Amino acid sequence: MQGYDKYAYEPFAVTVDLAVFTIREGRLHVLLVERGEQPYAGRRALPGGFVQPDEAAETAARRELAEETGLADVAGLHLEQLRTYSEPDRDPRMRVVSVAFTALVPDAPEAQAGSDAAKADWLPYGEHRPAYAPLAFDHDRILADAHERVGAKLEYTGLATAFCPPEFTLGELRQVYQAVWGAELDPANFRRKVLATPGLVEAVPGAARLTGGRGKPAAVYRAGGASALHPPLLRPEGRS
Amino acid sequence: MQGYDKYAYEPFAVTVDLAVFTIREGRLHVLLVERGEQPYAGRRALPGGFVQPDEAAETAARRELAEETGLADVAGLHLEQLRTYSEPDRDPRMRVVSVAFTALVPDAPEAQAGSDAAKADWLPYGEHRPAYAPLAFDHDRILADAHERVGAKLEYTGLATAFCPPEFTLGELRQVYQAVWGAELDPANFRRKVLATPGLVEAVPGAARLTGGRGKPAAVYRAGGASALHPPLLRPEGRS
DNA sequence: CTCTTTAATGGTCGTGACGACTATAAAGAG
DNA sequence: CTCTTTATAGTCGTCACGACCATTAAAGAG
Numbered sequence: 001m002q003g004y005d006k007y008a009y010e011p012f013a014v015t016v017d018l019a020v021f022t023i024r025e026g027r028l029h030v031l032l033v034e035r036g037e038q039p040y041a042g043r044r045a046l047p048g049g050f051v052q053p054d055e056a057a058e059t060a061a062r063r064e065l066a067e068e069t070g071l072a073d074v075a076g077l078h079l080e081q082l083r084t085y086s087e088p089d090r091d092p093r094m095r096v097v098s099v100a101f102t103a104l105v106p107d108a109p110e111a112q113a114g115s116d117a118a119k120a121d122w123l124p125y126g127e128h129r130p131a132y133a134p135l136a137f138d139h140d141r142i143l144a145d146a147h148e149r150v151g152a153k154l155e156y157t158g159l160a161t162a163f164c165p166p167e168f169t170l171g172e173l174r175q176v177y178q179a180v181w182g183a184e185l186d187p188a189n190f191r192r193k194v195l196a197t198p199g200l201v202e203a204v205p206g207a208a209r210l211t212g213g214r215g216k217p218a219a220v221y222r223a224g225g226a227s228a229l230h231p232p233l234l235r236p237e238g239r240s
Numbered sequence: 241m242q243g244y245d246k247y248a249y250e251p252f253a254v255t256v257d258l259a260v261f262t263i264r265e266g267r268l269h270v271l272l273v274e275r276g277e278q279p280y281a282g283r284r285a286l287p288g289g290f291v292q293p294d295e296a297a298e299t300a301a302r303r304e305l306a307e308e309t310g311l312a313d314v315a316g317l318h319l320e321q322l323r324t325y326s327e328p329d330r331d332p333r334m335r336v337v338s339v340a341f342t343a344l345v346p347d348a349p350e351a352q353a354g355s356d357a358a359k360a361d362w363l364p365y366g367e368h369r370p371a372y373a374p375l376a377f378d379h380d381r382i383l384a385d386a387h388e389r390v391g392a393k394l395e396y397t398g399l400a401t402a403f404c405p406p407e408f409t410l411g412e413l414r415q416v417y418q419a420v421w422g423a424e425l426d427p428a429n430f431r432r433k434v435l436a437t438p439g440l441v442e443a444v445p446g447a448a449r450l451t452g453g454r455g456k457p458a459a460v461y462r463a464g465g466a467s468a469l470h471p472p473l474l475r476p477e478g479r480s
Numbered sequence: 481c482t483c484t485t486t487a488a489t490g491g492t493c494g495t496g497a498c499g500a501c502t503a504t505a506a507a508g509a510g
Numbered sequence: 511c512t513c514t515t516t517a518t519a520g521t522c523g524t525c526a527c528g529a530c531c532a533t534t535a536a537a538g539a540g
Binding site: 186188189192193196210213214215216217231234236 | 526527528529530531534535536537538
């Protein structure tokens with residue numbers, strides 16, 4: 001940060017890339033666009049775009065998120081910086097430094113075509129070889145990093161509620177954990193742990209709802225105000 | 241990442257800032273330089289500099305780390321990207337996007353003056369109002385974010401060994417946790433937890449060393465190969 | 481209607497991690 | 511020698527957690 005006049009500095013292009021996750025039918029989905037131009041024309045890529053001269057990276061990310069998803073209340077969505085990717089050769093055309101973000105969307109409306117007319121839609125996130133791989137640029141790595149980050153944050157923050165609508169059942173919340181971790185969780189034990197963790201959820205009095213159409217109606221909860229969980233909800237077997 | 245020809249993009253200057261920590265006499269210290277130029281002349285700041293056209297941000301960070309600390313074996317030091325700070329007004333002169341890194345140094349030799357002749361030395365990290373605050377730019381926030389990150393990573397990774405020399409005693413390792421967390425830990429319980437965590441440390445057979453000059457000589461350990469800890473070593477009371 | 485299926489909810493039990501605490505061992509200071 | 515300091519070993523009660531079982535309340539099939 002010091003020595004401006006002693007170092008020569010080169011200008012960089014700065015972009016944002018977004019790994020936007022949602023839960024659909026109990027499975028984790030990610031928002032991907034289809035590139036229409038070279039390089040990587042026709043390949044899938046994470047949505048994103050250039051940071052404008054007067055905005056912070058997070059502002060740019062939220063603007064792009066609104067453009068790509070068509071969601072109205074982008075202000076309340078969970079958006080978190082993942083990390084910055086700056087390898088000199090990550091874009092064959094020019095020097096591009098990209099700040100990657102992870103976004104969590106509760107209910108997923110159909111994706112909008114972005115302002116650059118690229119096709120955008122939700123595709124299931126798969127552990128093995130997903131049908132859309134490999135993505136353009138280094139987006140496979142960014143997506144994998146984002147998934148790992150989300151999985152880890154579910155353990156020690158109340159982030160899972162960001163995948164849910166304002167009111168939800170414990171079964172829906174459990175499906176979030178199962179979809180992200182790719183593991184089965186015992187409903188009874190999950191319930192005990194969630195209710196024993198202060199600030200994770202709070203009950204909505206007198207409300208009940210049917211989740212899958214079948215089965216006993218479940219009680220309805222709201223997200224609690226806690227950010228850090230004590231104790232954390234650890235994954236069944238280490239990593240995913 | 242798409243739509244290069246539809247969006248106008250502005251060039252940004254890209255820098256790295258480093259929050260370099262070490263343990264001295266059982267207390268956490270941070271490496272700070274003194275600015276010699278406007279703005280913030282005479283104020284303390286985190287070491288850092290511009291990213292060169294042909295290097296990644298991490299490469300630039302490691303180069304700056306070598307220049308500022310004078311350490312020879314920078315290759316083996318722990319260096320981790322923290323996050324990127326991109327608020328438009330964070331530098332009054334121009335638009336600067338800074339990728340912040342956290343570095344952990346085991347034994348702390350005296351700091352070198354950087355190549356731009358700025359004074360650099362180790363100052364104790366204080367929870368209250370440190371004597372060097374406020375730092376230049378948004379470095380107070382970066383430093384606080386870095387400290388929180390390091391404290392959190394001690395819980396679920398074997399990162400604490402990065403503060404220690406290649407061979408260390410459990411008392412020295414415990415001092416790392418105490419210095420970063422600002423909390424007292426019971427020696428016996430700490431020993432039981434560390435030894436029960438596979439891959440954290442491994443014993444050096446037949447070696448013993450006196451730590452503080454007094455007391456029974458302690459057994460010597462090396463860092464284990466584990467990155468993630470199972471179970472994690474949680475902080476005594478939530479956050480610090 | 482009755483029976484089956486499904487999911488929520490409530491409970492038990494054994495294991496293991498952890499904090500508080502006590503005791504012992506090995507060094508230096510006086 | 512005694513006292514202090516630090517490492518090391520062990521005990522004990524509490525609590526979190528996983529595996530498991532039982533009950534309840536709804537939908538759907540017949």
